[in-house]
Amino acid sequence: MAISLIRRLIQALFVILxxxxxxxxxxxxxxxxxxxxxxxxANQAERLRLIAHYGLDQPLWKQYLLFLxxxxxGDFGDSFVYGRPALGLILERLxxxxxxxxxxxxxxxxxxxxxxxxxxxxxxxxxxxxxxxxSILGFSLPTFWVGLMLVMVFSVELHxxxxxxxxxxxxxxxxxxxxxxxxxxxxxxxxxxxxALFKTSLVLRLTRAGVQEVLPQDYIKFARAKGLADxxxxxxxVLKNLMIPLVTIIGLEFGSxxxxxxxxxSIFAWPGMGKLIIDSINLLDRPVIVAYLMMMVVxxxxxxxxxxxxxxxxxxxxxxxxxx
Amino acid sequence: MIKKIWKSAALMLLATxxxxxxxxxETAPLTIGMSTTPTTLDPHxxxxxPNNATSRHIWDSLINLTGTSANEPELATGxxxxxxxxxxxxxxxxxKFHDGSAFDAQDVVASLLRARDKPSQGxxxxxxxxxxxxAKDPMTVIVETSVPDPLLLNSVSRIRIISADCADASVQDxxxxxxxxxxxxxxxxxFNPGDRLILKRNDDYFAGASHWxxxxxxxxxxxxxxxxxxxxxxxDIVEALPADGMSRVEQSDALQVINGQSSRLxxxxxxxxxxxxxxxxxxDGSALTENPLKDERVRRAMLMAINRPxxxxxxxxxxxxxxxxxxxxxxxxxSEMIEPVGYDPKAAKALLAEAGYPDGFRLTLHGPSGRYVKxxxxxxxVGQMLARIGIQTQVEVQPWSMYSEAYPDGKxxxxxxxxxxxxxxxxxxxxxxxxxxxxxxxxxxxxxxxVSDPEIDDVLAKASSTLDETERLPxxxxxxxxxxxxxxxxxxHYENVVLGAKKTIRYTPRGDKYTxxxxxxxxx
Numbered sequence: 001m002a003i004s005l006i007r008r009l010i011q012a013l014f015v016i017l018x019x020x021x022x023x024x025x026x027x028x029x030x031x032x033x034x035x036x037x038x039x040x041x042a043n044q045a046e047r048l049r050l051i052a053h054y055g056l057d058q059p060l061w062k063q064y065l066l067f068l069x070x071x072x073x074g075d076f077g078d079s080f081v082y083g084r085p086a087l088g089l090i091l092e093r094l095x096x097x098x099x100x101x102x103x104x105x106x107x108x109x110x111x112x113x114x115x116x117x118x119x120x121x122x123x124x125x126x127x128x129x130x131x132x133x134x135s136i137l138g139f140s141l142p143t144f145w146v147g148l149m150l151v152m153v154f155s156v157e158l159h160x161x162x163x164x165x166x167x168x169x170x171x172x173x174x175x176x177x178x179x180x181x182x183x184x185x186x187x188x189x190x191x192x193x194x195x196a197l198f199k200t201s202l203v204l205r206l207t208r209a210g211v212q213e214v215l216p217q218d219y220i221k222f223a224r225a226k227g228l229a230d231x232x233x234x235x236x237x238v239l240k241n242l243m244i245p246l247v248t249i250i251g252l253e254f255g256s257x258x259x260x261x262x263x264x265x266s267i268f269a270w271p272g273m274g275k276l277i278i279d280s281i282n283l284l285d286r287p288v289i290v291a292y293l294m295m296m297v298v299x300x301x302x303x304x305x306x307x308x309x310x311x312x313x314x315x316x317x318x319x320x321x322x323x324x
Numbered sequence: 325m326i327k328k329i330w331k332s333a334a335l336m337l338l339a340t341x342x343x344x345x346x347x348x349x350e351t352a353p354l355t356i357g358m359s360t361t362p363t364t365l366d367p368h369x370x371x372x373x374p375n376n377a378t379s380r381h382i383w384d385s386l387i388n389l390t391g392t393s394a395n396e397p398e399l400a401t402g403x404x405x406x407x408x409x410x411x412x413x414x415x416x417x418x419x420k421f422h423d424g425s426a427f428d429a430q431d432v433v434a435s436l437l438r439a440r441d442k443p444s445q446g447x448x449x450x451x452x453x454x455x456x457x458x459a460k461d462p463m464t465v466i467v468e469t470s471v472p473d474p475l476l477l478n479s480v481s482r483i484r485i486i487s488a489d490c491a492d493a494s495v496q497d498x499x500x501x502x503x504x505x506x507x508x509x510x511x512x513x514x515f516n517p518g519d520r521l522i523l524k525r526n527d528d529y530f531a532g533a534s535h536w537x538x539x540x541x542x543x544x545x546x547x548x549x550x551x552x553x554x555x556x557x558x559x560d561i562v563e564a565l566p567a568d569g570m571s572r573v574e575q576s577d578a579l580q581v582i583n584g585q586s587s588r589l590x591x592x593x594x595x596x597x598x599x600x601x602x603x604x605x606x607x608d609g610s611a612l613t614e615n616p617l618k619d620e621r622v623r624r625a626m627l628m629a630i631n632r633p634x635x636x637x638x639x640x641x642x643x644x645x646x647x648x649x650x651x652x653x654x655x656x657x658x659s660e661m662i663e664p665v666g667y668d669p670k671a672a673k674a675l676l677a678e679a680g681y682p683d684g685f686r687l688t689l690h691g692p693s694g695r696y697v698k699x700x701x702x703x704x705x706v707g708q709m710l711a712r713i714g715i716q717t718q719v720e721v722q723p724w725s726m727y728s729e730a731y732p733d734g735k736x737x738x739x740x741x742x743x744x745x746x747x748x749x750x751x752x753x754x755x756x757x758x759x760x761x762x763x764x765x766x767x768x769x770x771x772x773x774x775v776s777d778p779e780i781d782d783v784l785a786k787a788s789s790t791l792d793e794t795e796r797l798p799x800x801x802x803x804x805x806x807x808x809x810x811x812x813x814x815x816x817h818y819e820n821v822v823l824g825a826k827k828t829i830r831y832t833p834r835g836d837k838y839t840x841x842x843x844x845x846x847x848x
Contacts, residue, residue, distance in 0.1 A: 031725040039371050041449030043766020050445050082363045083444055083495045148548050156555045163552040166519060266546040271519035284725050
């Protein structure tokens, strides 16, 4: 376990390093941040001063080495736009995105898993067919459209829930959270549901497919023959075997929820990282883009590792050491 | 009898003194939905529109810049030029910062110098001529400029006055609230970057306390989110009302559209420098040996072919006003001598033939997408209109992050340009857009068409060093006449400021598009 952990860490470091190179080269090809950030009234001398201030007067390889040097000291550089450390900016917005992603994932599991189980166990019932058709909608409706519709119906027309923003927050573990206050919870509901819709359908369909694959297996028949209660068969034998593909997907999807919740965050004006990164890309705020992408790599590597740990708990045949 | 008079006088005095206190509602909240997001509360870090509009709520400047870019006394009660390079400002007595400390000349000195010396150089274009700032006495400040600078007052109106205690403070000190202490109409309450700024009324504001007890600035760059917040009644006034939502707002009983003209000019830039322009070809697609855009008749024909009233009305859904020169009426340098060019495709075709292009030519138009109001749609419409007089036009749009670098460098033949006339007078757009490019002098930075007209350069040099307003005004007009007489740029329109608001409030839009809570009034 320990060896595999270290191996993975080294792997991750290489991935991150590769990422910085790709991003650095990539971002430097498109446009010039100075042209976007500078006051149009500035003259040539002021322009050169700003270029030097951002360190853009250096050749790219030198900029990159300076960046790596800063990285050794845990410094990702200051944002061009905000004039503050890039990492701090991202971490400041992390809780909001995290909260949204976790809420969406919870909704996806709590709604998707039971429905999928039901549809898998009783595939011929009309209710199952309705569930399955519904899940197609969840798959195919674009997030931004659903988001706008949710706002139109529940906020603008019915006035049940607020249109956007994060609402009141309360502190827990030194971080501000929305779900601790009533107002915050009301603000959280629509965006979380919007973000969860696709994932719910995904979990639902995976669960149903898994159930149908597991049910005809010999060990289920044997368990039935042994006279085990349906409950035990479903929750221990069926569900446990379902979990391995499900955990993989849920884990990876959690990463994508965090990394790509941009659309939902924009529609609901949720002050998370997604909005920050889109703004930063539009303004060519290189330090923030690089820091964000590096964090995402770390996140995905960490998630994959956690998924593997879950495998060992779920399936005794899997061993991390052997696998690695 | 005398006693009685005294008594009634005293009573009246009491009543008048108490009026502001009574008329101020205990709770009168106002929420503004801004269409752009300020990056920081530090008022000297970056001179972008959202940052300056936001900082205006907490801080004051020496001079208040009105909605039409005129100068009004604010923290300075008066000013005069002692000699061509020295300005004296008399400061307002009895003004206090939100933390109770008194305002004096040291704060002004610290603020102006901080804005000048910040490494980000966000205010460089306003502070570049400031050589030194000194306090003559606690209520008088002398600003020394390196050259005679007629725009100094405008520059000073841009710079917010912070407490001298915060002269060395970092951006974080401002964002966290420690230094978010000004003399302005509202007191900092909390700031959530990218989300909202919450402010309280400053009851002791020297110009009179605001009507609004609690002001929230929400940052909602997403059109849908902003519109939904207005429709649901959560927000009182939103900036940049999306064109697609206008009909919904107009139909509503509780909401209104507020429309005003901004000082942002949209124009088509023309490559008039090169003898062969890269995106102009002969009608049959072969290369041309000359550049038709150098011919004034061709430029005029192109402008006559563009139905600008229709573009403003239909394509932009009334989000613009047809322009004929740098600034609209009411701004310094607007000239009545400039004949508006009307829509006349027939005459345009004739003029094109006269210039030697009876069959037109091929042209690619370039522009940004999503940067200005309906930019790519406007460009498409222009392309179709030019095609009608025989100029076969292709339109190519690029994201702003790529376009912004390319268009000032003369990469294109005809390009979509825009300039916010910050100073409300015409030297500002002339320096950037049509003055001969000279990197040392800092002129012509956005002159992507390589316009070079010695007469313009001459008049500009004179106007930029003349302090006397009566001498200067004819020069400002001359700049407009020279530029648009020869159509060095094709003027398209001024963008409008379109706000959506509840009917319970009133607001007069400003040329610079700022939405300032202090000037939002309750409708009677």
